[in-house]
Amino acid sequence: MFIRAYLRASTDAQDANRAKAELIQFAEQKGVRIASFYTENQSGSKLERAELARLIDDSHPDDILLIEKVDRLSRLPYEQWTALKQQFVSAGIHIVVIDQPMTHAILEGSTQHSMIARVLTEFMVDLAAAMARDDYETRRKRQAQGIEKAKLAGKYQGRQPDHMLRENIALLLGEGKSWSQIQRLLRCSRSTIATVRKQST
Structure with missing residues (x-):
């Protein structure tokens, strides 16, 4: 049985590795070790996420x-969550x-614990996934309402670019850094x- 940890952030501006220390601490408290991140x-x-798909492909039955x-x-x-969950079930992965x-x-x-855990996990994860989706849709709805309100008031200027990030990218490009190096240093998208690069040429 291998334990594989999955870390995700929604945007390049966020740090997906933020929770890594917490996951390691949790594993230590349980007396287990994380095989890979x-x-x-x-x-x-x-639904389509490259690293999550790689995790599923790398896993064996009863991995965590x-x-x-x-x-x-x-x-x-719900429909897409059901499809993703079926991938875990087919691979024999515990969550x-x-x-x-x-x-x-x-x-x-x-x-005995394994049998109980599988039933409880399916129930709890289904419930939490539904709540997570509801929270996502609620925030998107409120964001749209806020934008519409700002438009009506003539105050909406659209999503503004991160000028500091772009200046740092330009600086690193000027120093001859590769795109991959810049991505790692600044956690930005290609x-x-x-x-x-286009604006500077």
């Missing part, structure tokens, strides 16, 4: 997927969520680097 910056409302919260795994609509104690029983290792 899978990190990506991608919205939880997107460790996450901080269910919303790191899914903010998907352990730090903030869902009922999912921790699988780490006890006994057959499309943003491309935009800066």
Whole structure:
């Protein structure tokens, strides 16, 4: 049994590795070790995620997927969440969520615990996934309402570019840094680097 930790942030401006220390601490408290980490910056409302797909492909039956919260795994609509969950079921992957104690029983290792954990995990993860999706849709709705209100008041200027980020990208491009190096240093997308490169030529 291997424990594989999944770390996700929604945008390049956020740090997907923020929760890494918490996951390591949790594993130490449970007397287990994390075999590998899978990190990506991608919205939880997107079904296709390269690192999550790689984690599933790398896993064997009874391996564990460790996450901080269910919303790191899914903010998907019900149908897409069901499809993703079926991938875990088909691969025989157990899900352990730090903030869902009922999912921790699988780490006890006994057959009885494993059977109970599988039932409880499916229920708790389904419930948390539904709540995560509801929260996502509520925030999107409020954001849209705020934008519409600002438009009516003549105050909406659209999403503004991060000028400091773009200046740093231009500086690193000028120093001859590769796009991959810039991505690692600034945690930005390749499309943003491309935009800066185009503007500077």
